[in-house]
Each structure stands twice: as C-alpha cells, then as structure tokens.
Amino acid sequence: MQEREALGGKVLTVPFKVCAAIALIGLFFIGKRFIFGIGSVSNMNDGYPWGIWIAYDVVVGTALACAGYSIALIIYVFNKGEYSPLLKPALMTSMFGYTLAGVSVIFDIGRYWQAYNIFLPWLSNLHSVMFEVALCIGTYILVLWMEFAPVMLDKFKADQLKARLNRIIFVFIALGILLPTMHQSSLGTMMLMAGHKLSPLWWSGFLPLLFLITAVVIGYAAVIFESLVAAIAFKRPMEMHLLSKISALMPWLLGLYLVVRIEDVNLRGYLPLAFEGGLLGNLFLLENLLFLGALLILAYPNNRHSPQLLFIASCAMLLGGSMYRFNTYIVGFDPGTGWRYFPSVPEMFITFGIIAAEVMAYLWFVKTLPVLPKLTKAQHT
Amino acid sequence: MKIRRREFLKGVAAGTLLLAAEQNPAQAKRARKDLPPKAVGILYDSTLCVGCKVCEHACKQANNKAAEHSIPSEPLWDDPRDLSDKTLNIIKRYGVEGQKDSVEGFAFIKRHCMHCIDPACVSACPVSALLKDPENGVVTYNKKACIGCRYCQVACPYNIPKFEWDSPFPEIVKCQLCSHLLAKGGISACCAACPTGASLFGPVEKLRLEAKRRLGMEPGKYYDFPVADIESTEVQQHRAGGYVKHVYGERELGGSQVLYLAGVPFANLGLPDLPEDSYVALADGIQYAIYKGMVYPIVVLGGLIYIIRNREEKKE
Numbered sequence: 001m002q003e004r005e006a007l008g009g010k011v012l013t014v015p016f017k018v019c020a021a022i023a024l025i026g027l028f029f030i031g032k033r034f035i036f037g038i039g040s041v042s043n044m045n046d047g048y049p050w051g052i053w054i055a056y057d058v059v060v061g062t063a064l065a066c067a068g069y070s071i072a073l074i075i076y077v078f079n080k081g082e083y084s085p086l087l088k089p090a091l092m093t094s095m096f097g098y099t100l101a102g103v104s105v106i107f108d109i110g111r112y113w114q115a116y117n118i119f120l121p122w123l124s125n126l127h128s129v130m131f132e133v134a135l136c137i138g139t140y141i142l143v144l145w146m147e148f149a150p151v152m153l154d155k156f157k158a159d160q161l162k163a164r165l166n167r168i169i170f171v172f173i174a175l176g177i178l179l180p181t182m183h184q185s186s187l188g189t190m191m192l193m194a195g196h197k198l199s200p201l202w203w204s205g206f207l208p209l210l211f212l213i214t215a216v217v218i219g220y221a222a223v224i225f226e227s228l229v230a231a232i233a234f235k236r237p238m239e240m241h242l243l244s245k246i247s248a249l250m251p252w253l254l255g256l257y258l259v260v261r262i263e264d265v266n267l268r269g270y271l272p273l274a275f276e277g278g279l280l281g282n283l284f285l286l287e288n289l290l291f292l293g294a295l296l297i298l299a300y301p302n303n304r305h306s307p308q309l310l311f312i313a314s315c316a317m318l319l320g321g322s323m324y325r326f327n328t329y330i331v332g333f334d335p336g337t338g339w340r341y342f343p344s345v346p347e348m349f350i351t352f353g354i355i356a357a358e359v360m361a362y363l364w365f366v367k368t369l370p371v372l373p374k375l376t377k378a379q380h381t
Numbered sequence: 382m383k384i385r386r387r388e389f390l391k392g393v394a395a396g397t398l399l400l401a402a403e404q405n406p407a408q409a410k411r412a413r414k415d416l417p418p419k420a421v422g423i424l425y426d427s428t429l430c431v432g433c434k435v436c437e438h439a440c441k442q443a444n445n446k447a448a449e450h451s452i453p454s455e456p457l458w459d460d461p462r463d464l465s466d467k468t469l470n471i472i473k474r475y476g477v478e479g480q481k482d483s484v485e486g487f488a489f490i491k492r493h494c495m496h497c498i499d500p501a502c503v504s505a506c507p508v509s510a511l512l513k514d515p516e517n518g519v520v521t522y523n524k525k526a527c528i529g530c531r532y533c534q535v536a537c538p539y540n541i542p543k544f545e546w547d548s549p550f551p552e553i554v555k556c557q558l559c560s561h562l563l564a565k566g567g568i569s570a571c572c573a574a575c576p577t578g579a580s581l582f583g584p585v586e587k588l589r590l591e592a593k594r595r596l597g598m599e600p601g602k603y604y605d606f607p608v609a610d611i612e613s614t615e616v617q618q619h620r621a622g623g624y625v626k627h628v629y630g631e632r633e634l635g636g637s638q639v640l641y642l643a644g645v646p647f648a649n650l651g652l653p654d655l656p657e658d659s660y661v662a663l664a665d666g667i668q669y670a671i672y673k674g675m676v677y678p679i680v681v682l683g684g685l686i687y688i689i690r691n692r693e694e695k696k697e
Contacts, residue, residue, distance in 0.1 A: 039546030046465070046543045049534035076689050110529020110544060110551040117508040123526050124508070127665055130532045131507035132672070170693050174685035178678060189668055193501050193536040195660035196653060208667060335540050337463070337651060 003374035004088060004151070007234055007367045016363055019356035026353015029346040030107055038110065041346040047339020048330070052351050055329035057104035059187055060322045061354075062137065063218040065097020067226065068144065069180040070219030074246070076173060083242060085373040088151060089230070090223050092371055095144040096358045102141050104354055105134075129190045136183035143179065146172045155369050184215035191328050199332040200270040201284045206260055207328070213257045214321040217291075220246055220253075221317035228311050230366070236375065244304040247313065254295040254317070258288060283327055290320030410658055411666045413635050414499040416585055417518035421558070422496055422638030423572060423580055424588040426595065427650065428622030429606065430489040430579035432472055436571035437461070440470040440493075443559055443570035466545040469493055469556045470571050475649050488643060490650040491571070491580060493556035494541045495630060495637035496520050499659045502533035502542060510553070511542075518585070518638050519558045527553055538634055538655060558638075568610050575609065577619070583611030585638050592628045592640055595621065634659040 033041045044051040067090035074080050075087060106112050117123050118134045125131050147169070153162040188211025191198055204210070224243050231238040265271050265284075274281045294316040303309045330341070343351075366372055441448065441459065446467045448459035461468040476487035500520050502511045510527035513520050522542075529551055533542045545551035559569040567573070572582035581588065591611060598604055598621035605616040622644045629641035633655040643650060671677060 035549060037545070037547045037549050037551060042546075045546065046534060047540065049531035049544060076685070076692065079688075079692065108530075110531070111524075111527050112529070114526070114528050117526055117528055120508075123510075125504075125506055127504045127668070128507040128532075129664065129668055130505060130530060132668070134507055134530075170686060170689045173689050174682055177685055178682045181681075182678060185671075186668075189664060190532070191535075192664040192667065193505055193532075193660050195501075195538055196655065197535075197538070205663065205667065208671075333535075336653065337540060 004154075004370035004372065005374040006155075006370050007372060009367055011364055011367055013363070016360055019360045019363075022349075022356040023353045023360065026350045026356070029350050030353070032346070033107055033350075038108075041344065041350065043341055043344040043347060045339060045341065047335040047337065048333070048341035050329060051341060051347060052330070052343045053104050053108040053347070055326050056351055057108075057354055058101045058137075059325045059329050061097055061101045061104075062187075063184070063215045063321060063325060064222050064318070065094040065101070066180060066184065066215045066219030067222040068092075068094030068147070068219075069177065069184075070216050071223060072173060072177055073216070074249075076177065083246070085239065086223055086227065086242060086246075088148075088371050089226065089366070091144065091148050092151075092365055093222065093226060093358075093362065095141075095148050096361050098137065098141045098144055100354050100358055102137065104351075107350070129186050129193070133183045133186045133190065136179045136186070139175070140179040140183065143172050143175045147176055151369050151371060180215065181212065185209065185212040187211050187325075188328070191333075194333060197333055197335050198328070199273075199280050199334065200268060201265060201273055201280055202324075202328045202332040204264050204268070206264050210257065210261060211325070211328075213253060213260075214324055217250065217253050217257065217317050218321040220250060221294075221314040221321070224310055224314040225318060228307060228314070230372070234366075234372075236372070238307055239373075240305065240307060240310075243310055247298050247304045247310060248301070250313070250317070251295050251299045254291050254298075258291055258295070261288060280327075280332060283323065283331060287320050287323045287327065290316045290323070294320065410662045411669060413658070413662065416498055416636070416638075417513070417515060419516045420498075420518040420585040420638050421563070421583065422518075422585045422588055422640065423558075423569065423582055424592055424611075424640045424642070425491045426579050426581070426606075426622075427488045427490055427641065427643035427645070428624065429577045429619060430472065430491065431577055432474060432489045433576065434472050435574045435576060436491065436580055437468070437470055437472060439570040439574035440556075441468075443562060444469055446554075464492060464541065464543055466543045466551075466554045469554060473651065475645065475651075488645045488650060489579075490641075490643070490652070492539075492541075492651070493571075493639070494520060494558070495539055495639045496558060497634065497637045497659070499635040499661050501536035501538060501634075501659065501661045504661045504665060505532040505536035507532070514560075517563065519560050519563070520555075521557045521560050522553055522555060524552045529553070536661075538653075538660065572609050578606045578608035578617055581607060581611055582609065585640075587611050588640055589628070589631060592631070592642055595642055596624050596626055596628070598624075600624075632657045635662065 029041045038044065042051055071083055071087050071090045075083050106115065109115060118131065149165060150162050185208040188207035192207055194203065224247060227239050227243055230236065274284045294313040297303050297309050297313040446469065449461040449465065449467050450456040451460045451462050461471055464471055470491065470493040473490050473492060474487065475490065496519055500513055503513050503520060507530065508526045508528055510523045511520060511533055531544055533553060534544060542553050542555045544553055562568065562570060568582040572580045588611060600621050600623040602621055603618050604621050606619050608615045608617055625643055625646060629647045629652055630637040630639055635658065641647065641652065648654060
C-alpha cells in the first residue's frame with residue numbers, strides 16, 4: 001500500500017490569489033453569457049460554431065487530463081505496479097480537467113437547461129458521435145470522482161465507507177480505462193463529418209487513431225510535467241526513477257504516430273501542401289517537428305535521466321499534441337464563404353478562468369488531502 | 382478455466398489489429414441511402430430566376446422571421462447578406478465586376494437547406510432534434526430536444542443550420558421546407574410565390590425528370606415551364622437557357638431533395654464540388670465498425686474487470 005500525505009501549509013498564497021482574481025473575471029463573463037447570449041461574449045459565428053471553449057477546454061483540456069488514464073493503463077493493463085506513486089496525483093488532475101471540461105460544455109451549449117436530454121433514451125441518437133462522446137465523458141467524470149473518493153474518505157476517516165467502496169472499485173478502474181479509450185478516439189471521429197471544410201492536412205480516416213495516440217502521449221507528458229513542476233514548487237525530491245522509465249515508452253508511441261500521420265497525408269497526395277509556406281503547412285510541420293524533437297531526445301537512454309531534457313521533451317509533446325488537436329478543430333477548419341474566427345477577450349477570459357480554477361483546486365487539494373506520496377525522513381532534506 | 386493475463390492481452394491485441402484491418406478507412410463506408418418513398422423537394426433553375434426576392438419575403442412571412450437591416454443607416458427594407466438566424470432562404474447574385482450580360486456570367490442562386498438524402502446534421506445530432514421524415518424526407522428541427530451543441534453546423538457540408546447567437550434561449554434555425562404548410566396539403570412558400578417558376582416544388586422523382594428534360598432543350602428556343610408546383614397545370618413559356626450539363630444535388634454527397642440547374646459553373650455560385658459518397662457514410666461506417674452492437678466495448682470492459690479484480694485480490 002502506497003503511503004500518502006497532505007503537504008499542509010497555507011492555502012491562500014499569492015499564486016492562489018492571482019488565480020482567484022482571474023477566475024472571478026471569467027465568472028463575470030460567464031454571467032454575461034447567461035443573460036445576453038453566447039454572442040455577447042464570444043466571437044463564435046455560424047461559420048465557426050465551435051471556438052476555444054470546445055477546441056481548448058474540451059478537446060485539448062481532456063487530453064491534458066489523460067494523465068490518470070495513461071497511468072492506469074500502465075499499472076493495470078501492463079501490470080506495472082511500481083508506477084502507483086504517480087497514480088493519485090494523476091487521477092486528481094484528470095478529475096479536475098474533465099470536471100471543468102464538463103462545466104465548459106454547460107456554458108458552451110446554447111440550450112443548457114435541456115442538457116439532460118442526452119440521457120433520455122427516447123431521444124438518444126446512436127449514430128451520433130457527439131452522443132457517444134457526451135455520454136462517455138459524463139460517465140467518466142463520475143468514475144474519476146469515485147476513483148479519487150478513497151483519498152477524501154481517508155481525510156475524513158470514513159473507514160467503513162472506504163472499505164465498502166474498495167470492494168467495488170475495480171469496476172470503476174475498468175471503466176476508467178475503457179471510457180477514455182472510447183471518447184478520446186471519438187473526439188477524432190467527430191471531425192470526420194466536417195469533410196471538405198477541414199484541411200486535408202488534418203482530415204483523415206485515421207482521425208480516431210491519431211486522437212487516441214495523442215491522448216496517451218499528452219497524458220504521459222502531463223504526468224512528467226506535473227511531477228517535475230510539483231517537485232520544484234513544493235521542494236520535494238524528483239521521481240526521476242519512475243519518470244525516466246515511463247519516458248522510455250514515448251519514442252515508440254511518437255514513432256507510431258509520426259509514421260501514421262505523415263504517411264496518411266502522403267498517400268492521399270497532400271504532403272506538398274505542407275511545404276507551400278502557408279500558415280496551415282507551417283503549423284503541420286511545427287506539430288510534427290515538436291513530436292520528432294521529443295522522440296529524438298527520449299530515444300537516448302542517457303537523456304531520460306536528465307530532468308532538464310525530460311522537461312523539454314514533455315513540453316514538446318504537450319505542445320505538439322495540443323496543437324494537433326486545436327488545429328483539427330479550429331485552424332484547419334474553413335467553412336468557406338469568408339467566415340473568420342479569432343476568440344474575443346471575454347471568451348479567452350472564460351477559458352483563463354477555467355484554467356485558474358483548475359490550478360486553485362490542485363493547490364488546495366494537495367495541501368489538504370493525502371495525494372502525494374509520503375516521503376521518508378531521509379528524503380525530507 | 383483460467384485465462385492468464387498475458388493470453389488475454391494477446392487476444393486483445395489480435396482483436397484490435399483485426400478491427401484496424403477491417404476498418405481500413407477507405408472501406409469502412411456504409412451503403413448509400415435511398416430516396417424516401419414520397420420525397421418532395423425543390424428544383425431551382427438559375428436561368429429562370431430574375432432575382433426579385435419575392436421568395437425571401439414569402440419565406441419570412443410563412444416562418445415568422447424578422448427583417449434584417451445590413452445597412453443600419455437605411456433600415457427601409459429587408460436586406461440580408463447571407464443565411465442567418467432570421468433568414469432561412471436567400472437569393473444571392475454572382476457576377477464579374479463590370480460585366481452586365483449573362484453570357485459572361487452573372488447569375489442568381491437561391492440558398493437554403495438541401496434536404497439531403499443522407500443528412501449529416503441528422504446523423505450528428507446527439508438528441509434526435511434534427512430528423513428526416515421517413516415519408517417525405519423533409520429534415521425538420523425540434524427545439525424541445527435540441528441542447529444547442531451546434532454539431533449540426535460543423536457537420537453540414539453546405540453551412541445551412543444557423544444559431545441564435547444573441548439570444549439567451551437560442552434555437553437552431555433552418556429551412557424545413559415549410560413542413561407546417563405541407564401538413565395542410567400546401568407547398569413551400571418560396572415556390573408558391575415565385576413568379577417565373579425558377580423555384581419549383583414537387584416530388585423529387587418528377588423534379589429529376591424535369592431537370593433532365595431541361596438539359597435536353599435547345600438554347601434560345603421556347604418551351605413550356607411549369608410554375609410553383611410541378612403537379613399543377615400552370616405553365617409559362619420561356620426561352621431555354623444555355624445550361625451547364627449537370628444537375629447539382631442529384632449525386633452530390635449521396636444526393637439531396639433540392640436540385641439546382643444553372644447557366645454558369647456551380648462553383649461560381651458557391652456550390653462546392655463534392656464527392657458522391659457522403660462524409661456521414663464514412664463516419665458512420667467507422668463508428669459502426671467499432672461499436673457494432675457495443676460488442677467490442679463490452680468484451681473489453683469484461684476483460685479489464687477480470688484482470689483488475691485479479692490484481693486487487695492478489696494484493697490483499
């Protein structure tokens with residue numbers, strides 16, 4: 001059993017207060033949206049019906065929140081129990097990421113007061129990719145809270161309840177692996193329907209596979225990133241032995257991704273588009289160069305033991321994967337007929353507010369709940 | 382019988398590969414859909430349209446939509462620039478600067494919902510708010526089901542559904558072929574109002590034949606053209622235009638119930654060149670291959686529960 005501890009210390013630090021201020025500004029604009037409609041705060045329009053609230057908060061945000069999924073995958077499916085220390089913090093960021101993606105959806109959808117229609121069997125459209133994604137994400141948010149619940153029950157010493165939950169937790173763990181596999185690939189399937197409106201550099205029959213791989217890559221990169229940042233911020237030892245082992249997987253995943261990604265565009269005959277020097281071509285190159293860079297760093301075992309290089313590689317993977325997803329939903333999307341979209345300031349502040357809320361929740365939880373692994377005396381230096 | 386973890390994983394891997402092979406995206410398409418039995422639609426003939434916009438006005442009246450004033454300093458008449466949450470039907474003009482004669486190509490085009498035979502919006506909608514009538518094939522919208530996710534807008538290859546961005550209680554807005562008038566035995570308001578027969582209502586089978594008949598006409602000669610409803614007896618005589626030899630909407634993305642004829646290339650009129658297979662058929666095919674009766678997900682879930690439970694028990 002992995003021993004864990006709450007970090008303790010003051011919650012109301014300066015970074016926490018800065019985040020609170022940003023979250024309040026976001027909250028103000030969310031209020032405006034509910035009173036005057038989406039058009040009053042957002043630049044979304046009939047040509048670009050989805051803006052950053054979907055492309056960032058949901059499509060990129062849930063990928064960043066795939067840390068829990070990626071670690072659960074390696075612990076339970078590949079039976080590597082030694083990664084357990086990474087599990088709870090990863091699950092927690094996943095829980096926040098997904099929950100806030102769910103919250104963003106509520107203010108993004110126009111007729112939010114009817115959102116429960118998704119759960120009414122007589123209205124469900126089994127052909128709809130959106131239906132599957134909505135149902136899967138909704139269920140997964142619940143699953144994440146159940147997976148994380150033991151940590152909260154520890155805090156409140158609710159041992160009986162915890163024992164009862166532990167008897168059935170395997171169901172939630174299993175769902176916690178199945179559901180992200182389903183909806184993360186479906187987030188790619190979703191844009192198949194955009195057809196000729198999506199640039200051929202992104203539109204592909206392989207969208208579901210590429211979205212699934214980026215979810216896993218971003219998930220591991222987020223684990224590495226968070227673990228390193230938390231170590232520095234809270235002055236704890238780095239979990240380098242685990243991180244360098246995990247990162248040994250990455251060259252394979254990145255290699256698989258790059259082969260499918262490039263060869264798919266090439267076989268369809270659109271690779272020359274990438275070298276025309278336009279915005280889309282350059283973004284395509286940048287996305288893939290970031291992944292290639294991470295691959296080259298992590299391919300050498302020595303590099304995987306350097307915190308600096310691991311950090312750089314994880315940033316490259318986070319950025320490359322996020323860009324791929326963002327471009328598929330916004331930059332590569334062109335409905336024609338002269339529509340343009342760039343997010344408005346209030347629209348961006350709502351997204352910043354969501355991110356700020358996430359950081360606040362993280363700080364509050366690690367300080368008050370037993371999330372991070374307990375350190376031995378020797379490690380407390 | 383005890384299945385060992387390694388064997389189970391091998392099985393899963395083999396299954397996934399099989400699935401991937403079966404799912405070669407190029408072959409995953411599902412079959413095309415057929416025209417509904419009593420499909421009705423519109424044949425719009427750009428060569429007959431004089432751009433009077435009476436159809437726009439009739440549409441707004443029939444559907445209770447407000448006028449739009451694109452030039453705020455001159456709020457005298459309805460002057461929408463494109464389809465919007467207030468404009469379900471619009472006449473647009475294509476022209477080359479400085480050219481006034483139709484030989485060099487200026488032409489009108491009428492835009493509204495195409496009532497696709499395999500509509501992307503219907504397939505996209507998670508809550509069945511957009512439905513295709515199994516009898517007459519009209520694509521209708523039900524605001525009581527809609528959650529406002531706007532996937533229909535992303536999915537529509539023609540950018541038809543519009544959203545009420547400035548309302549706190551927004552709806553999706555699109556042409557529903559005046560289904561409320563059809564229910565009373567009428568025809569869509571735009572066709573009833575059209576003075577030249579450029580917008581012609583009727584059963585799609587008949588409209589297709591009529592379109593073929595027109596493509597066979599000799600340009601410059603006079604012919605009879607039905608007006609308003611192809612099943613009515615009212616006709617007008619017009620000179621036949623020089624048609625582009627293509628019925629737009631007959632095969633595009635699996636076909637639609639709105640058909641276009643024109644004297645200038647369709648791409649000039651904002652109607653893109655589209656493949657005959659719909660993107661819906663492809664997306665559906667891939668989705669169906671993975672989720673066929675939820676068999677794969679349930680098998681995977683069962684396997685996961687099995688190995689995780691084993692692992693947890695061993696720990697204790």
